[in-house]
Amino acid sequence: MKNFEFKNPTKILFGKDQIQKLSQEIPQDTNILLLYGGGSIKKNGIYEQVKTALEGYNLEEFGGIPANPEYDVLMEALKVVKEKNITFMLAVGGGSVIDGVKFISAAALYDGEDPWNILVEKIMPEKGLPFGTVLTLPATGSEMNSASVITRSATKEKLAFSGPGVFPVFSVLDPSVVASIPERQIANGLADAFTHVLEQYMTYPIDALLQDRMAESVMQTLIEIAPAIMKDPSDYQAAANFMWSCTMALNGTIRVGVPTDWAIHMMGHELTALFGIDHARTLAIIAESHYTYNFESKKEKLAQYAERVWNITEGSIKEKAKAGNQKTIEFNQSLGIKTRLSDYTSNYKGAASEVARRFEERGVSGLGEHRNLTPADTEKIVEMAY
Numbered sequence: 001m002k003n004f005e006f007k008n009p010t011k012i013l014f015g016k017d018q019i020q021k022l023s024q025e026i027p028q029d030t031n032i033l034l035l036y037g038g039g040s041i042k043k044n045g046i047y048e049q050v051k052t053a054l055e056g057y058n059l060e061e062f063g064g065i066p067a068n069p070e071y072d073v074l075m076e077a078l079k080v081v082k083e084k085n086i087t088f089m090l091a092v093g094g095g096s097v098i099d100g101v102k103f104i105s106a107a108a109l110y111d112g113e114d115p116w117n118i119l120v121e122k123i124m125p126e127k128g129l130p131f132g133t134v135l136t137l138p139a140t141g142s143e144m145n146s147a148s149v150i151t152r153s154a155t156k157e158k159l160a161f162s163g164p165g166v167f168p169v170f171s172v173l174d175p176s177v178v179a180s181i182p183e184r185q186i187a188n189g190l191a192d193a194f195t196h197v198l199e200q201y202m203t204y205p206i207d208a209l210l211q212d213r214m215a216e217s218v219m220q221t222l223i224e225i226a227p228a229i230m231k232d233p234s235d236y237q238a239a240a241n242f243m244w245s246c247t248m249a250l251n252g253t254i255r256v257g258v259p260t261d262w263a264i265h266m267m268g269h270e271l272t273a274l275f276g277i278d279h280a281r282t283l284a285i286i287a288e289s290h291y292t293y294n295f296e297s298k299k300e301k302l303a304q305y306a307e308r309v310w311n312i313t314e315g316s317i318k319e320k321a322k323a324g325n326q327k328t329i330e331f332n333q334s335l336g337i338k339t340r341l342s343d344y345t346s347n348y349k350g351a352a353s354e355v356a357r358r359f360e361e362r363g364v365s366g367l368g369e370h371r372n373l374t375p376a377d378t379e380k381i382v383e384m385a386y
């Protein structure tokens with residue numbers, strides 16, 4: 001096991017009716033900005049619950065943060081933060097709203113010229129404007145981590161940053177919110193969380209026994225509850241297990257002391273930037289070819305995954321590893337997620353060279369757990385995913 005440091009300061013309020021506790025978490029003399037997305041919270045009652053919980057506060061609102069949070073929109077929100085002297089933000093939404101608020105949190109205290117540089121220069125803010133979240137969509141883990149991914153559609157860029165200053169102060173996780181989520185987003189949440197575990201697990205053996213078993217148990221739980229939550233998102237017990245699995249998949253606990261990959265996400269973000277494909281679906285597109293291309297260096301963990309997560313006990317390491325890779329594809333397909341780029345766009349032919357060109361241009365190289373994948377390798381991987 002590698003050496004590690006670990007700190008996660010986010011307080012979790014999990015369960016039914018936890019939204020009512022918002023006022024316990026935010027001091028009364030606070031100027032709050034409530035931020036949300038395209039309006040789903042106004043249809044499913046979450047907006048009303050939040051407003052009721054925050055009665056008596058000095059409350060401003062900013063709605064309209066789109067999926068794949070858009071830089072220009074976030075800069076508008078930043079203006080409101082400054083003009084209204086906001087001292088606390090409350091993100092009510094999925095990963096896009098929460099990521100957007102993390103960016104505003106960092107930008108509010110940024111003293112450089114152009115906040116976009118936080119992303120370009122991968123600045124890791126030590127301090128941000130404090131914020132809490134009310135999670136409405138289990139998927140990204142953003143509610144309990146310090147990562148944020150921001151899109152600039154004008155230049156077709158999608159870039160990430162993270163830092164100790166942009167953890168949420170608290171996050172409210174009420175599984176009842178899952179009832180209103182459309183099937184497509186439930187499937188996305190399952191596939192995204194599953195891939196988060198894979199990115200931190202599918203590397204090489206390092207004798208981190210507990211981290212391996214925790215990762216495997218998150219995947220097993222997602223597999224177990226997937227049919228129930230896909231069939232009926234108002235199944236509270238399934239929703240509760242779904243929500244906590246998504247948080248545990250990316251709150252830092254399974255990552256400690258082990259190598260991590262994240263190349264699938266790096267390539268996936270480019271496919272979202274280029275084609276607007278949902279984040280989770282880009283991961284399902286890339287996963288198979290990434291694991292096939294890097295089969296030799298990953299086969300031990302692929303085989304362990306096949307054995308422990310899918311009960312594939314017959315065959316050699318190689319045979320089990322191949323079967324494990326196939327199981328991941330089948331899992332994504334069982335959620336109704338298509339796994340080839342050509343399933344999403346007829347314009348896919350130049351995608352691989354374009355992804356490689358963009359990585360080259362930005363100096364992105366050394367991807368994967370061995371930090372040895374070049375832009376030329378990513379070109380081959382994306383091409384294998386056509």
Ligand code: NZQ
Nearest residue numbers: 037038039040067068094095096136137140142147180181
């Ligand atoms: O905008 P509204 O109207 O709220 O609708 C949203 C949106 O259209 C809807 N939705 C959310 N909660 C709902 C609901 N509809 C009905 N009922 C509810 N309770 O769902 C749609 C998608 O929302 P979004 O927030 O975009 O989805 P998700 O949580 O999957 O977030 C995706 C974003 O997170 C980034 C992705 O790149 C993408 O930009 N990621 C962030 C990560 C992180 N911070 O750690 C890691 C991930 O790997 C990922 O990259």
Ligand code: ZN
Nearest residue numbers: 140192196279
């Ligand atoms: Zn993801």
